[in-house]
Amino acid sequence: MxxxxxxxxxxxxxxxxxxxxxxxxxxxxxxxxxxxxxxxECGWYRDPAAPDDxxxxxxxxxxxxxxxxxxxxxxxxxxxxxxxxxxxxxxxxRRLVDAGHPVIVRAGPEPPPxxxxxxxxxxxxxxxxxxxxxxxxxxxxxxxxxxSLLHGGVA
Numbered sequence: 001m002x003x004x005x006x007x008x009x010x011x012x013x014x015x016x017x018x019x020x021x022x023x024x025x026x027x028x029x030x031x032x033x034x035x036x037x038x039x040x041e042c043g044w045y046r047d048p049a050a051p052d053d054x055x056x057x058x059x060x061x062x063x064x065x066x067x068x069x070x071x072x073x074x075x076x077x078x079x080x081x082x083x084x085x086x087x088x089x090x091x092x093x094r095r096l097v098d099a100g101h102p103v104i105v106r107a108g109p110e111p112p113p114x115x116x117x118x119x120x121x122x123x124x125x126x127x128x129x130x131x132x133x134x135x136x137x138x139x140x141x142x143x144x145x146x147x148s149l150l151h152g153g154v155a
Contacts, residue, residue, distance in 0.1 A: 010034035
């Protein structure tokens, strides 16, 4: 899923498009992949307790903690927009929320996101993150400016 959903600033690869180096079984340039791809940390891969059923290509949801925040982005495969509501994914998201991580669920580039929060103090973190994402999206439209919405920073 990361080869589809994420923006890669070093390549002509916007979010929500398949990477030209995706082989269908992985990355065709893995040993020399761009820095933003190297920096990407899949939430499933980082969680040693996560079962194989939660692997993004199997469950339809990719989890990532946004740089510099405790906010989690749950990116849903647009071909499976209800995947985040499944019996295996929902408990994982609930555990993240219970651990103090506001979760932003995105199911494609157009639908508005859904927010999962524990209490009202999380609202400001979500609002700040959405403002940050909106700023990055506007910057991405400017000629010569590239950045990853999920990997932080403006290039």
